[in-house]
Amino acid sequence: MRECLLKISIIAVLLSLVAVSSCIKDITVDLPQAESCLVVDGYVDFDDYPVVFLSKSTAYFQELDTNAVNDLQINDTKATVIVSDGSISDTLQYLPIQRWPYKCFQGTKFKGELNHRYDLKILYDGKTYTSSTYIPDTIKIDTVIPVFMTDTFAMMRINWKDPKNQSNYYSIHVKNQTQQMYYRPYALNHIISDKLADGEEMSFAMVAKGMERNAYYDNFMTKEEHDSMYYKLGDILCFSVGDSVSLKLSTIDNVSYNIWESWYRNWITDGNPFTNPATVRTNINAPEGMEAKGFWIGYGCNYRSVYLYSKDSVVPIVKF
């Protein structure tokens, strides 16, 4: 939460500087050439097949039109993706998927199981990239409490019991009835650890509406963007009365947690001249002399759905 507010406040400082000054001009920046590298976006959910998207990184000022985006994606003619659960190896098939970019590598031989390790091997451009992840034991959501921001907008507070004497890391994904996929809640962290609350009742303070991030890559300097960022903030962040909200609480391992933590630091500091930008961690091992970005993450998922009644309803707390 605080990151979101901080980002907004920093943007407010920028905006106010803009308000008092019109001396902004486009410039051409001569940046050093960065080598293009393999980018892995892979996950294996409990009770679901492994999914891997592959692409290449590109120069910062590269314009990404449809052709350029297609060129960056790596399909099964260029790469082979193999996932192993220790006994079975599954060479993933390049198949359609409901979310953008609508095709990716998917497993067909086995689904993710709890307390299992999954190894990833990618053969690309004559080189082998590897990674490994773990699906921890799943944890059940106990309650879901709507927190009304206005009479019609609410976020969700979810609670669960953290197992004692072990380090646990959690992630939250969410969707409403209009969304096909689970998304990270917009603008807020979707991860939490039990380091300060081991064995206690955990509460994920606020779950905002899920949003595909690249739907909101905005130029915050224009009027339209002001409106979408601020005026409609409640609409963007909150669920509406009448929504069916599906929540996905997943356990993740420490490595995955640290990757997402760095992700948030990067997101908050990105493009912000007032901070030193953070680098997103990766758990993809590249061959000697090569680089790789991205991650391979196992999720121990537990799902719950609730209907958002009006503020005055007598059943605001949903217990399971």
Add this chain to the structure above:
Amino acid sequence: MMLPQFAFGQKYTISGYIKDKATGEDLIGANVMVAGQTIGTSANGYGFYSLTLPGGTYDIIYSFIGYSDDTIHINLTSDKTLTVQMSSSAIMTQEVVVSAERKANVQSSQMSVVRLPMETVKTLPAFMGEVDVLKTIQLMPGVQSAGDGNAGFYVRGGGPDQNLILLDEATVYNASHLFGFFSVFNADAVKDMEMFKGGMPAEYGGRISSVLNISMKNGNMKEYHIEGGIGSVSSRFTVQGPIVKDKASFIVSARRTYIDALIRPFTKKTSLLRTSGYYFFDVNAKANWIINDNNRLYLSGYYGYDKFRFGSKEMGLNMNMPWGNGFVTLRYNHVFNNKFFSNTSLIWSNYKFNTSVEMLTIVDENAENTESNENSSGFAIKQKSGINDWNLKQDFTWLAGPKNTVKFGVQYTHHKFTPNTLAAEISDTTLGSDFSNNNNQFAHEVGIYIGDDFKINDRFTLYLGVRNSYFVQVGPFTRYIKDDLHQNTIDEIRYKDNQPVAFYWDVEPRASFKVSLTENSSIKASYMRNSQYIHLASISATTLPIDLWVACSDVVKPQKGSQYALGYFQNLFNDKFEGSIEVYYKTLKNQIEYMDGALPGDDISDNADNYFIFGKGYSYGVEFFFKKRVGLFTGWIGYTWSKTDKIFDDIDNGNPFPAKYDRRHDLSVTATYQITERLTASAVFVYATGNTTTLPIATYMVDGDIVNVYGTRNSYRMPAYHRLDLSVTYDIKTKKNWESSFNFSIYNVYNHKNPYFIYVYNTGNVKDGTYKTVAKQLSIIPILPAITWNFKF
């Protein structure tokens, strides 16, 4: 010229104060020389001087820049108290014989020192017509401006926190108003300034790069005066006069900007300019009382306050950002005897910086302060930080002889730091700390020093000094222990009241040496080692009030700086011109930076220093300075070539990277021409290599999102900064007891768009194939004309 007649054996001392005849102000640094000899001394920071000579008759010449020399014939047969009142020469441009004063830069052992008379400061073009000591000093070689909208200044590759800024001996932690556009020093209240860029005498400590020592006027001892200035964005008003004639006086000087008030009536109710605004005000006040020849009391104070407010109904946003400094100094001068001077100071100083941001709230246009809206919002974030110091100093000056001045003393400071306290509220939920539960840091700092300025013979002068500094952080304090990735708190250590948390000490030698080559030229060398127990953690690429002062702790070690400097000094054409070349090499240890991705507010339930990484730095450079001092045309050229690198294990694999203020070239040219007796024109041109910054070099898609990959730290250099300012001052016909002048100035004459910062952002999205990245440069100060009417009666 009368030659002295020596009566060998018995020595006598002449001592007293040197003052301005018209106002009774002490003349700090005024020179006292024996005619025909190279023996002499100068008045200390309180105008006191003492000169011990063998019995005999002498012509003693008193001189000070901007004043006519005063020669007094003395038959020295016993100790004498002689308070001298000097008359200011009409204008410096009159080539009066200023004997000793003009050679001071060549003949004193001190190097790397900058002294600028206020008259010079006042003739140069000023931003929005507001004469500014701090801006003028940044035109000297080795002193770099951080650029438009940056509060700090950089001395010889040192950070802005490494400058000790003293106003009447009180430490000023934030010397700027309006994000650096104005300094806190009101020129009407300032009497004298000097800066040490190197070779810092032992009486100064606690900072590793420089000392800027500014003295406020004492107030006119003879008669009441009112002066002021009415400008386009701000006005000043000063009143001074005797409380008891020649015994006690006072001065009160105040300023306020009013651009917010001027704009408001002309804007629409919904305009951002209506609901947003900025102003600052400051007040300097001082009183002093000459109890008798040997005892004198001073009470001085300063309070300054900046407030930045940004509100938008449409955005549902209300932001307040107030910050300010204040101090009170009580000083007692005592002359034990004609060779022994003492000053005791008790100083309280305070700096605070607050922010509050509220979302989804209706901005009350009539609400002037934060408090009225404080709890009305859906989201709110509030932040407080600051420093509160109590300081007790005892300084002694022993004027052992005309060739030997010893200074020694002890200084104690009690610090209370509020590194950062942040509370966030969403609806009814409070996240983070509340303000009553903040993690303040308490510390004691002690400095003991002794220094001796010793003239070996006519050619050689030596200064040797040493300072011992001690610092102890004490409880109450909570240390939060982080995991290896600095992400999660895994343990806490709680310290009780006054329980030591960390202790540091250091021996800081200081030395300067001068060899006169001729009467008009010399070579000087200096060495200084300094320890600094506080750091300014700067999260941003620019210097803003959000930068955080943090003290040394069990995690943060003291900054240590060593500087070697060598210089050649030459006066030319009967001292009408002066020139110098200085080279320096400086090492900096225990430097801090925020980790990549750190944010203000990370220290909720945490220590700010858990987000620091530590490293070292070095800087070297050469400075050229050439000045025409007298004549209708005066001015100087200062040029610095320098290189400043930092080395941090956690940044770019420990490879050196340029400091954000690494600046290869820095050029300043000033010129003042007196066209007629009433009309003066002046110009300033500055050129500086652009600051460094870090920009993304690559991008990739993952989890339906775009992630940027950044280049190495500070690997991108912004375009160069350059600017020309012009000003014309016209003195209106002076009546008796009434002076006034118009100053017309133009800042950034050719409207160069100097970069404040460069930022990059994206538009569109990948899914639609509309994703684009753009780089923009924000420049904040276009061409800005200003007119100011100054008056004095």
